[in-house]
Each structure stands twice: as structure tokens, then as C-alpha cells.
Amino acid sequence: MGLLINGKWHDKWYDTAKSGGRFERQDSLFRNTIEKGGEFEAESGRYHLYVSLACPWAHRTLIMRQLKSLTSHISVSIVSPDMLDNGWTFLPYKGSTGDTLYGHRYMYEIYLRQQADVTTRVTVPVLWDKKTERIVNNESAEIIRILNNSFNDITGNYSDFYPEQLRPEIDEVNQWVYNDINNGVYKAGFATDQAVYEAAVDKLFSALDKVEARLQRQAFLVGNHLTEADIRLFTTLVRFDAVYHGHFKCNRKQIQDYPAMFDYMKRIYRLDGVADTTNMDHIKRHYYYSHTMINPTQVVPVGPDVSLWK
Ligand SMILES: N[C@@H](CCC(=O)N[C@@H](CS)C(=O)NCC(=O)O)C(=O)O
CATH class of the missing domain: 3.40.30.10 (Glutaredoxin)
Structure with missing residues (x-):
């Protein structure tokens, strides 16, 4: 680094x-x-x-x-x-x-x-x-x-993941998802002060609760189709139970404890081509092996079992 x-x-x-x-x-x-x-x-x-x-x-x-x-x-x-x-x-x-x-x-x-x-x-x-x-x-x-x-x-592919009429809402969701979830896990994981870490974890789990409530009502974060807001959230969710929960100490809950969010994550994972972009070996190896100040032994954990996502 x-x-x-x-x-x-x-x-x-x-x-x-x-x-x-x-x-x-x-x-x-x-x-x-x-x-x-x-x-x-x-x-x-x-x-x-x-x-x-x-x-x-x-x-x-x-x-x-x-x-x-x-x-x-x-x-x-x-x-x-x-x-x-x-x-x-x-x-x-x-x-x-x-x-x-x-x-x-x-x-x-x-x-x-x-x-x-x-x-x-x-x-x-x-x-x-x-x-x-x-x-x-x-x-x-x-x-x-x-x-x-x-x-x-x-x-010739005109699908639009940032459609004009949804932009204000996508921007609004992106902002708190970025601050409290995408970057929130890093704020918790890289904190070198107890109070700073705890504040980041609090914000992270409040934001995850907010996502869960939203997904109980609707299939995607904004509107009723996949947008960039979902893609941006997905890449954090898919790493959560394997890495952020343990390595970054975001361990109040796992994504599999949130029924609507877990289902949503699996739905996106199963979209054409998405599973191929998701490599759990690289994900676990990178964080646990590279961050030697957090995990000096560089031992990489075995779980979780992701075969259930398929
Ligand atoms: N804001 C950038 C952040 C990219 C980023 O921080 N990538 C990490 C890997 S997950 C990295 O390359 N870190 C190396 C470093 O910070 O020195 C983006 O979203 O593209």
C-alpha cells in the first residue's frame, strides 16, 4: 500500500x-x-x-x-x-x-x-x-x-441505468448509500480510534435498516427497475458477510439476516453475467492478506458458503 x-x-x-x-x-x-x-x-x-x-x-x-x-x-x-x-x-x-x-x-x-x-x-x-x-x-x-x-x-444496447426522470432520487440515495454503506464499511474497518469506529458502525447499520425497510416495499432502490443505485449498493453487499462483517468489524448483523436485502442481493447476483464478475477468492484474499495492520497473520477465512446464492 x-x-x-x-x-x-x-x-x-x-x-x-x-x-x-x-x-x-x-x-x-x-x-x-x-x-x-x-x-x-x-x-x-x-x-x-x-x-x-x-x-x-x-x-x-x-x-x-x-x-x-x-x-x-x-x-x-x-x-x-x-x-x-x-x-x-x-x-x-x-x-x-x-x-x-x-x-x-x-x-x-x-x-x-x-x-x-x-x-x-x-x-x-x-x-x-x-x-x-x-x-x-x-x-x-x-x-x-x-x-x-x-x-x-x-x-445497440440502450438500456439506461441512470434515467433522466429518476436522477434526483438516484442521486439522493447514492449519497447516503455512499457515505454510510459503501464508504461506511471502510470508515469502520480503517478507524484507529474506538469512538470513531463505533460511530461509523452505528451509521452503517442505521443505513442498512433503511435499505431493508425500502426493499420490503419495492424490488429495487429507486423505481421498479435496476438502476446504478442498485449496482453501487450490490458490490458492497456481496462482500459484506465474507469480509466487512469479520475483517472490518461490522458485525452487528450479516446481510443474510436481512430477508429483503438478502433476497435482493441474490436477485442481482443472478442477473446475466453478474456472477461472473464476482470472485470470492479475490475478495477474501485481498482484504485479509493485504491489510496486514488489521490481520497480521494473513490467514484467510474459509466461509461463508456462497453456493446458496446461485
Ligand atoms: N473513488 C474511487 C476509489 C477507488 C479505490 O479506492 N480503490 C481501492 C481498491 S478497493 C484502491 O485502489 N486503493 C488503493 C489505495 O488507496 O492506495 C472510485 O470509486 O473509483
């Missing part, structure tokens, strides 16, 4: 000391879009996703790539789940691909191709342009909208 400072890799864990034991996520640096007449235009085969199968943010982009029929138009490289002294790597691991474009060893080398003296954390996902050899965007919330909107004329 570390970051690039003026183009040099520094092995440094998140600094929670200066924020009273609180984990504070930094904003993503590269925020371009793909549009007609812009620097980046939609083209089949031009773009590439760098992802980790362990990462909930990257997982959003893989699901959108499936649901928008983009698998043959946007290629993918999958990093190793182990993120240690050199951050994400392309070292061999079952289910990883290596860097299929350049054969690099480390993910930070992709960021250095973009800018040799860059100062940034080296995160996934990254949407990469093979033509200009530049990062289009490294913020998953924006990448999924690009995939939702920009390639429709190429794929």
Missing part, C-alpha cells in the same frame, strides 16, 4: 493520525469523459479497464460493462488481489490476467505512463485510452455513467 509522490513510489499506509483516527478517502484525480467531438470519443476496442476483482469500486464498472453489452468493445486487465509494499501488481495469481497491454509489473507504472511526475494514490478502477495512452477517468461513479451513456450506438 502506498502512493506516488512526484513520480516516485512511497510505501505508506493511510495516515489516520492527523484526522483523529478517521479514514478519509481522497478524491480521484482523472475525471474526463467519452463524448462526440471531445478528446475521447466512443470507439470499439479503443478503451481498456484496469480492475481488481476484489475491489467494490472496480466491481461496479465490470457489472456495467456486462449489462451494457460492452465485453467485446472494452478490454480488461485484472490485477493480483495482493496489494502489499508496491500497491496493486500484475504478479501471477489465479483469475488475474497480468497487464495485457504493456506487460508492466506494477499498477503504478500505468499512472506513470500518464504523467511521469504524478502525485496520486494508485487506485483501481482506471479507464484507459489505448489510442492516446492516457487515463480517461479513475472514478468509478463517473466510469459507470460513461459506460451507461457513451457506447449505445456501437452496442
